[in-house]
Amino acid sequence: MAQTEQKKIRVVVAGVSGWVGRELVQAIAASDDLVLTGAVARGVAGQDAGTLAGLPTPLGVPVHISAQEALAAGADVLVDYTKPQAVRAHVAAALEVGVAVVIGTSGLTAEDYFEIDSMARGRSLGVAAAGNFSVTAMLLKRFSLMAAQYVGDIEIIDYAGPQKPDVPSGTARELAEALENAREHPPTAKPVADILGPKEARGAQIGTVPVHSVRLPSYVLACETHFGLPGERLTIRHDAGTSAAPYVAGTLLAVRKVRKFIGLRRGLDGILDA
Template sequence: MGKTEGTPLRVIVAGASGWVGRELIQAIHAAPDLVLTGAVARGICGQDAGTVAGLPDPLGVTIRATVTEALDAGADVLVDYTKPQAVRAHVSAALNAGVSAVIGTSGLTAQDYFEIDAMARARSLGVAAAGNFSVTAMLLKRFSLMAAQYVGDVEIIDYAGPQKPDVPSGTARELAEALDNARQLPPTAKPVADILGPQEARGAVIGSVPVHSVRLPSYVLSCETHFGLAGERLTIRHDAGTSAAPYVAGTLLAIRKVRSFFGLRRGLDGILDA
């Protein structure tokens, strides 16, 4: 399934003009084992991907309007940092072309991932997806899952600026679904159906875990897991900072691993264990 030793993996970046996409193109260009063969950004199609990414010289890779057009140049892995409503079509086009996929786009639902997994398995290809490709975000998830073995009461708060369109964040959604599966003790909080007042005040329930999304100016991407026991509490927090570098590093790891397994793997920890 992997490339012949010494042959770079051919990569397409969808969302080439985005915050992560631009830095990812720079990183792929700098990596000796990767080569950019395609880039997608509908609003700036026709421009050179290297110029858009801020490289000193053009790459000779023209940005295309669609993933289908970009696939014509040949690829081994498609990386998607676009919008949740576009991801399934992009991944489907890649898988149909025999190309594995890495999904960094947030906002997908459990049903979306279920269907993507089915598509990937039907074609004996791998798809790697993470709500957050940061290594420290992976540790937030890992430490939270450890705590969930001993504490049944848990809630999540995710923070972002006012323009972030998806709620909850991909990090918070992925974390809530994992905690729902890992929790071994029942919560003691009163069921939402039994509370007085607007049920929305208790947040959205993902699986069985309440999630609260704060969207205000001056906030950076952050996610907190709150655990409570009688007389004590535990908070585990991840702050993303202002650079795309943490996401780029994890995405590069996923690109290099995604052709080593079949089906969908979610979360950077699951990808690294492949």
């Protein structure tokens, strides 16, 4: 027997008009344990979230300009797929009214996450964040962390289309920060301060892991971790498809888990352990 509306997890989606946001609305509408109670997207405010997502019938959930308006209808979890400059305000608005948060937006820094963790702990609520909510992207991270125990020379290449505004991608940034902490041997590459020529040619340094962002037409999203030892190399790569379905599945797993812990958890692997 399906759960009643009162027992379902009430979800607000910020960024409802986006690539992932539209498919999230469809998946929530089709689920037995979730219900969409609010939606946020400035450019399409006033439209019905179901109609916007391509559902055959409206959901009766209007799209609002602000998170505060969308949360007023009642919510248990806010999901954010917007822009990095909007995330902090959305998190603060949700935590202020006792709502947990799932962040799929990329482009946030370690300092951003530190502030979000502090806000969540101050309210005794959970925040789940991942640079990439796909299961295979989680495996890229897990296998790369295993390799980092044995190889100290590591570089990351992150690929996306030309209009992606944030560099590096959330996947690459999260991966680099994790590898910096997991690496057990120092790199042998010449320090950036000692190289000749433009230092930017060595990529951005996330900790001490070089990250190179390629932005060209025909790419969706991809991320490679490169490991080097004398006489041998290892490359671990993740490629995203053209559908948002992998991100939707991981995001909904996080929605179902985020109220079980306090503070910030990053990465799908850490969230699944809740």
